[in-house]
Amino acid sequence: MSDIEKTEFRLPDGTRPGQGAGRPADAPLVPDRQPADGDVETTLRPRSLEEFIGQPKVRNQLDLVLTGARKRGVAPDHVLLSGPPGLGKTTMAMIIAQELGSSLRMTSGPALERAGDLAAMLSNLMEGDVLFIDEIHRMARPAEEMLYMAMEDFRIDVIVGKGPGATSIPLELAPFTLVAATTRSGMLTGPLRDRFGFTAQMEFYDTADLTRVVTRAARILGVTADADAAAEIASRSRGTPRIANRLLRRVRDFAEVHGDGHIDLESARAALVVFDVDSMGLDRIDRAVLDALIRGHGGGPVGLNTLAVAVGEEPATIEEVCEPYLVRAGMIARTGRGRVATVAAWRHLGLTPPEGTPGVEPGSLTG
Known part of the structure; x- marks a missing residue:
């Protein structure tokens, strides 16, 4: 087989595309030297309860459930993991x-x-297998009703045929453990929720635990980061490890392009400014919502549809993406008449809140 002709392209400064400043022109490009961003999430996932950072109550309770089942030699009870996105439900499964x-x-x-x-998935399970169903509240009702019997009796009834000639064939299942995750536990039906032997509510992380998450991720990615830089990234991550890991990767990009790859406090702050993440973790859309609510409508109350039109987004985006954190951060109050900006929102934009703003004591702004 003849050799393949290799053609090199160089930029005017002598570097190859993607080589970056400071990289020798003759240095070989190694595409698999670092995992791609799509593989990073898998690389950063902890492998055991001991490695898992945060959620101490859930970890301790789950350890008791699993240890007890192992000692009895049986499959553990079915597990329901509930909580907002990005807190580690899939990792826990x-x-x-x-x-x-x-x-x-x-x-x-x-x-x-x-x-x-x-039925096809359940029939292929082996004894002791773990079946993970993400966003279980969005499962179709016929499948949910079949799941009831599978969870309790480890069997299902398969209907063969249609009409008067249809017959029901019982199918025995190997004992398994169902681990389900949901971001909206209120949408689960009572019969389904009651069939889980253990329910865990995942909570948002505090800055200390998120700093440990960032430090661990930096070590796995081969990035050196100062403690105060890791804490800065953690403080802007909305209490969510997934966001913390994502911001760390973007700060890493900034540090490698504009420096020597080391992440210090100055480079972390500069990178987060570039990526529109402010000191409270608000992004461009969050600040646009606050700006429209305060500067455009005097702090509210404003209806959801009006607010969505003002920022050029869909109402579902405002309600499901922006509002949860803004409400949790105490910047927006949801009332029967619409959304109202709190004193924290006014001050975050550098403005003085008027009398009557939620969070302002009467007379505190006079004199």
């Missing part, structure tokens, strides 16, 4: 399978549109 030494089968609620979809 992987850890459960790892701790049990079992195989993990993964699917999602929207993928289970028919009872037959669920």
